[in-house]
Amino acid sequence: MQVAPEMTLSFAAGISLLALVLAFFVIRWIMRQHTGTDRMREIAESIRVGAETYLGRQYKSISVIAAIFAAIFAVAIRDPGNPYLGVETAGGFILGALCSNLAGYVAMYVSVRSNVRTANAVLGSFDRAFKIAFRGGLVFGLAVVSMSLLGISALYALLGDPRLIVGFGFGASFAALFAQLGGGIYTKAADMSADMVGKIEARIPEDDPRNPAVIADLVGDNVGDIAGRGADLFESITGENVGAMILGLAPAVYALYGVNGVLFPLAARAFGLIATMLGAASVFTRKKEDPFRPLVRALAVTSVVAIAGFYVLSVVLLGNSLNLFVAAVIGVIATIVIAFITDYYTSYRKRPVQEIAFSAEGGPAPGIATGLSVGMESTGLFIVVIACALFSAFIAGGGWSAVLGTSIEAVQFGIYGTAIATMGMLSVTPMILTLDGFGPIADNSGGIVEMSGNSGEAMAVSESMDAVGNTTKALTKGYGVASAALSAFLLFSAFLQVAGLRGIDLAKPSVFLGGLFGGMLIFVFSAFAIKAVGKTAAEMIAEIRRQFKEIPGILEGNARPDYSRCVDISTKAALKNMIVPGLLVVIAPIVVGLVLGAESVGALLMVGTIAGILMALYMNNAGAAMDNAKKYVEAGNLGGKGTALHAATVIGDTLGDPLKDTAGPSLHVVVKLLNTITLALAPLFIMYALIPV
């Protein structure tokens, strides 16, 4: 069957527009919901202003840095065959950064409006509150994915070659790094300092209106978990789509499938949007039940529809290539298995988390030691699943002769197979993003409910919402690492193709050094990210203590704390402290590439990716497991709240915060940034490197 490339592009663009229209109607529905009492509106207004101010300033900082880099790229990147390559790369870079910022902004726009409406609904019925939070997440998911798809489709229609779009992906990951890092520093610094001075020193509850940092904490959910994650996933989808399209250009693949092989990823992504819309529709059908069930059902429906879509695509676009359909199914299955593994290591109904709680009987140190070891151990099964998925998709694509490496064509088909598996895994991204958005909205609404003086029934409902949100957050983080891992292989295959390298031979000293630097970069970046949270928190702590001391009547609830000063401090400190770690991971690979050459930077990329995935898993899962060990005790186990054991688990939870919400998620972006940076700057390394290929 013949399909014109224009048809495929129109299909992708059309579905994106459809998803945006749906998102628009969902926003209208959300805006029609009631915003509650004056007090609730007032709190929500402070959160909105805080979040918008922060994002505004953050985008300004990012724009300045991005502009400097773009100017350098425009001048430095040259290609004998294409005199405009530098300008094209710089232009794409700027556009990608802008789109990433826009995606984060849209996500935040919806979340700061859904939170108060969810809070008001909590006072009435769980069902309505659940719907508002879910639909807020849905807007997030649909908007981010369709904006990426639309952008790539338009650029491809314009430029006609995916290799010219890599600048766009690089710009997106560049902006995402600072967004996720700055947001992550903001949210955890506010959270830790509010807890440390409020809960521990002044002994007032979490989200208590007497705490000057409470608004900053709620702002943090929106700028870190929502805007940061939105930018993160925007760049993931973008980078991976562009990478997969480039692999469709591999000679053997292109000879068989033509331009259809290049456009397949776009069509697959469009089917993912359709699947998510249908999956979202399935949420609204049933009556009251365990709140986690409808979310699982939505994900299941999305997965099944996405698989069906892949079948159709492999028949229509790829001339009945059922082996590639199998590769896509492998990707979907890997997603599901990884969700189970993440749940096993981080759920408080499972042994690992309970063991953390048991060992905390010996004090905070053994509890934390066990927590860290659970995080390290969780890498085991995860890597085995990723390895099986990659390897079986490679075989599905190219057969055993691809494994033996006897035929170059077979290897190219094998690598295309891993790209298709990645597309399979990513097909459910919009739904995952929906779940990802659900958590912070529910969290925020709980804060608003508590701050506006509600208790009893409403608090219970909002806590059960929060519990669901915690589970979805852990699962989506596992997904984030898995997609980074799978797509990394795809992206560095694209890099090899673009850079014209035959391989990455780790046994060469210069290449081995590249690998060493790649691994080291991950550790140093993590160190800086964790430290940045500490530094920002220290400034916040001083301010909270000052207010408790200097504002009379504040702790009795007679005087209003100065929320805006705390918001202001964390805004400035987060922006200041994100610069060094952010620049480090941008500049280091460029320096290595210029000094040691393209093959060496390839090793930096690969070993950095492996180390990044492992460290991200370690920190994400250790943090989540220690968080839930505390929840396990708070649920009344082992003596419950108020015991020394409980205090020990609280310490573990607090330690886990910067690991799981700042360093870990930022590493997902780092891994992908390393990929897009090398992909976009390959011509630079080939041209200027001290050690040529």
Place this chain on the structure above:
Amino acid sequence: MQVAPEMTLSFAAGISLLALVLAFFVIRWIMRQHTGTDRMREIAESIRVGAETYLGRQYKSISVIAAIFAAIFAVAIRDPGNPYLGVETAGGFILGALCSNLAGYVAMYVSVRSNVRTANAVLGSFDRAFKIAFRGGLVFGLAVVSMSLLGISALYALLGDPRLIVGFGFGASFAALFAQLGGGIYTKAADMSADMVGKIEARIPEDDPRNPAVIADLVGDNVGDIAGRGADLFESITGENVGAMILGLAPAVYALYGVNGVLFPLAARAFGLIATMLGAASVFTRKKEDPFRPLVRALAVTSVVAIAGFYVLSVVLLGNSLNLFVAAVIGVIATIVIAFITDYYTSYRKRPVQEIAFSAEGGPAPGIATGLSVGMESTGLFIVVIACALFSAFIAGGGWSAVLGTSIEAVQFGIYGTAIATMGMLSVTPMILTLDGFGPIADNSGGIVEMSGNSGEAMAVSESMDAVGNTTKALTKGYGVASAALSAFLLFSAFLQVAGLRGIDLAKPSVFLGGLFGGMLIFVFSAFAIKAVGKTAAEMIAEIRRQFKEIPGILEGNARPDYSRCVDISTKAALKNMIVPGLLVVIAPIVVGLVLGAESVGALLMVGTIAGILMALYMNNAGAAMDNAKKYVEAGNLGGKGTALHAATVIGDTLGDPLKDTAGPSLHVVVKLLNTITLALAPLFIMYALIPV
């Protein structure tokens, strides 16, 4: 100048024997020192019996496992050109494991006799106590290095080919893994549980005779820090010597230097022994001064003599190859720079450690977060130094054309240059080992002094000894990682040569998976090692609590606790809990090699090495920094002992224990075991792998 190989071998063997004779006389001198009061003798006797019992059982366990593996190797390893290869490998393996055990035993033999004599001397003069502890360490250093050198020289004289000695190196690292892991679990489980129940629950001082675990804790120093480390460094020296000799067989190197290039490492090692003996002599010359100064001077003298030795050797053996002399000097300089870096990140006079203490003002969680980030950050400068050393040695060996890869000969000379740099770094090993042995002997003597009811002046002296020991321990650990890092490159160059691989192309899917598994292995092993400490400590804690409850008058000092039951429990538990993590790192590379092939196992090795070095640095330095942050507070800073801040740093210190003394040091061995395992089993992977090279 012509030098017959027999002369070089005789020189190496002769110096080894000389060092052993010197060690024998030093032991006689130590044995002539007074053993103090009956009470001290009695305590020392309990430690000796405990340590000997533990090592006896540990060696039995290791022997059983080793015998099983040896039998498999004897049957499975086949080589068309050499029908006896399997038996030779198995025989070397058994011999290596035996020698490693013997090295550990000798080290322990001296330390359990030096500790009580040092303790008695502490009551008299610092000077004498210092001498005994130093000389105890010296025996340790000389014995371990000369046994390795003697063994290799004998095997080379017998077999005539370093490739046939790899089984010996593999056996040594196999035994060392279990020795370091089991010893590390023992010592930290005893330490943590004694602290947790004694210091925190019962509020009695450290090393108090009323604590039932106190003897087990003192035994731990000897079986973990002494016997474990002795086995660790025995295998390092052995593996690296064999690897460097194999690189001397590279066609271009052999064509120029002949057998002298192969024997150069042995001669260099012999000069290292001479340098250490002269360095040790320099310790005894001056009168009372800052106790750390004479140790630094000893190391300086050793380094200078070693450099002079390299000059002589490069003239005599390598026909005036001053470029290789430069490579050796690079290795020595790297050692010194790394000592400074380690000191910067872990000394309490420097900013990083003080920042941990400052941030602990916010509680244990921010303190630990800062501590972990210091550990991660410390990898940065370290890797830069290692990279510079490797790269400049490579250039020294092969020139710029080696870097460009334009001449295969130049590359072989370049790699030989890195081998010589490694030899330079390792030339000071016997002195480093001496310093390494000093720490636990001083620590043990302090325990004996305290347990035998001394206080005041004697305690102050023994605390200042302990402080010196802590510094040397941190420095020698940094050295351990550095030598593992530098020699890893040497060892996998040897692996490539033996396996006949042209490179390790990470871009092949099966090879990339090998790399993924390598990184993952490090994280899972670390998790298991930390957990093993927790499990063992839990059994100990239950026993200590039982004794406090069931033995009347124990806390008043009227009844003697049952020390031996605690010793017995930690013996059994440590041996039980070392099995799973130990077998994991032995079996995983074999499985990967058999399924995915030799190139893939090469990637496992390289990425595993990078990840292993980074994780070891992270855990060692985070642990040491948190330990010293506590000491900084205890020295009277920020309010001193008894404050909430102090309690927070104590928690950080306890958490750091399993990181810095179990998981971290075991990773040094894991990295080298991965190297020797692949080197020794390369024929297996080539013969049986599903995916051939």
